Amino acid sequence: MEQKAYIIGEETVKKLLTVDDVIDICEKTWRWYGEGRVVMPNKITTDMSSQGVAGWFNSMPAYIAPLNAAGLKLVGGYDGNRAKGLPYIKANVILTDPETGVLRAVVSGDFINDARTGAQPAIMTRLLASSTETVCFIGTGLMAYYSLLCMSKTLPISRVKLCDISEEAMDRFIARFPDAPFTFVKCKSNEEGCRDADVIITVTNADADLVEEPWVKKGALVMTMGSFREVSFDVVRKADRIAVDQVGQSLHRGNLKELAEMGEITEDSFDLIVPEVLAGKYSVNRLPDERIYAQIIGTGMLDVACAAVVLEKLRERGEEALLADMLK
Ligand SMILES: NC(=O)c1ccc[n+]([C@@H]2O[C@H](COP(=O)([O-])OP(=O)(O)OC[C@H]3O[C@@H](n4cnc5c(N)ncnc54)[C@H](O)[C@@H]3O)[C@@H](O)[C@H]2O)c1
Numbered sequence: 108m109e110q111k112a113y114i115i116g117e118e119t120v121k122k123l124l125t126v127d128d129v130i131d132i133c134e135k136t137w138r139w140y141g142e143g144r145v146v147m148p149n150k151i152t153t154d155m156s157s158q159g160v161a162g163w164f165n166s167m168p169a170y171i172a173p174l175n176a177a178g179l180k181l182v183g184g185y186d187g188n189r190a191k192g193l194p195y196i197k198a199n200v201i202l203t204d205p206e207t208g209v210l211r212a213v214v215s216g217d218f219i220n221d222a223r224t225g226a227q228p229a230i231m232t233r234l235l236a237s238s239t240e241t242v243c244f245i246g247t248g249l250m251a252y253y254s255l256l257c258m259s260k261t262l263p264i265s266r267v268k269l270c271d272i273s274e275e276a277m278d279r280f281i282a283r284f285p286d287a288p289f290t291f292v293k294c295k296s297n298e299e300g301c302r303d304a305d306v307i308i309t310v311t312n313a314d315a316d317l318v319e320e321p322w323v324k325k326g327a328l329v330m331t332m333g334s335f336r337e338v339s340f341d342v343v344r345k346a347d348r349i350a351v352d353q354v355g356q357s358l359h360r361g362n363l364k365e366l367a368e369m370g371e372i373t374e375d376s377f378d379l380i381v382p383e384v385l386a387g388k389y390s391v392n393r394l395p396d397e398r399i400y401a402q403i404i405g406t407g408m409l410d411v412a413c414a415a416v417v418l419e420k421l422r423e424r425g426e427e428a429l430l431a432d433m434l435k
Pocket of ligand 1: 224227245246247248249250251270271272273276310311312313315317332333334335403404405406
């Protein structure tokens with residue numbers, strides 16, 4: 108008896124997994140989660156700074172029954188990385204045999220992390236927006252790039268308004284879409300960006316009120332993706348409905364954390380849990396004028412599912428990867 112375990116590097120992942128694959132598998136995984144076919148405890152953080160290591164990492168386990176995939180996403184932020192020419196965030200996914208626990212693969216998780224992060228607003232916007240003609244991004248970094256890339260594959264967009272404290276970041280962002288079928292508008296203020304936007308997405312590393320409630324027009328969808336507060340409390344309070352990708356983590360992280368700590372947001376506050384919508388438990392039935400606020404907190408099941416797809420394709424195509432027999 109033998110069981111081969113693979114070590115799959117970033118280049119191979121990118122060769123095997125397309126952005127379209129990622130959008131597809133993320134939507135399916137959300138649906139399976141809504142159907143109760145995914146086991147996913149909340150993530151835990153290991154902060155190493157008290158021991159003199161300028162870094163932290165999250166452990167994000169999941170078992171996805173329809174893929175028979177068990178695994179763990181390990182993703183962290185490392186302060187020294189930029190000086191070493193590495194991205195601040197580094198991710199890896201470990202897959203084990205669900206029945207025996209024997210290692211199946213260690214999969215580089217950077218592209219998976221970036222692409223699955225971008226797939227989320229694409230899927231959510233399709234379900235929750237009344238129009239996608241004008242989309243405003245506040246924050247134009249890497250996650251914003253993958254978000255627009257995924258959205259542009261699945262949604263009709265005419266105009267993209269950009270807001271960032273860094274002019275250079277906006278220029279870099281625009282340069283990444285040389286054949287864009289939409290126009291870009293660099294905005295001088297967040298208010299200018301938000302005022303007539305159908306969809307507003309905040310994806311920054313700020314902890315601030317980047318969007319004020321009077322700037323959000325009727326019928327708009329506001330989505331926050333950053334790790335801290337990104338919109339004023341009133342954007343949430345005065346929204347007609349609140350949507351999330353997952354309940355547990357939405358109460359402890361991201362934009363909703365403080366409102367949850369003040370007791371203003373509880374698990375009963377969420378009108379739309381997107382995986383449940385995808386599972387057909389209820390439909391969105393959007394009214395044209397209502398304003399929907401959505402928090403995308405990001406969950407490890409998506410990375411584990413993407414890694415499982417990479418492993419399956421690798422086996423099918425006989426791609427090269429480092430191999431070890433785990434039973435010897
Ligand atoms: N929800 C998810 O699934 C998920 C997944 C991965 C990362 N994230 C989070 O997304 C955020 C962005 O990550 P990234 O990798 O794109 O970072 P990045 O550093 O590449 O980009 C962040 C951008 O935000 C801009 N910015 C910072 N403060 C701003 C402000 N006050 N106003 C306007 N723009 C501002 C920066 O100039 C930069 O261009 C982080 O908070 C990260 O933790 C979320």
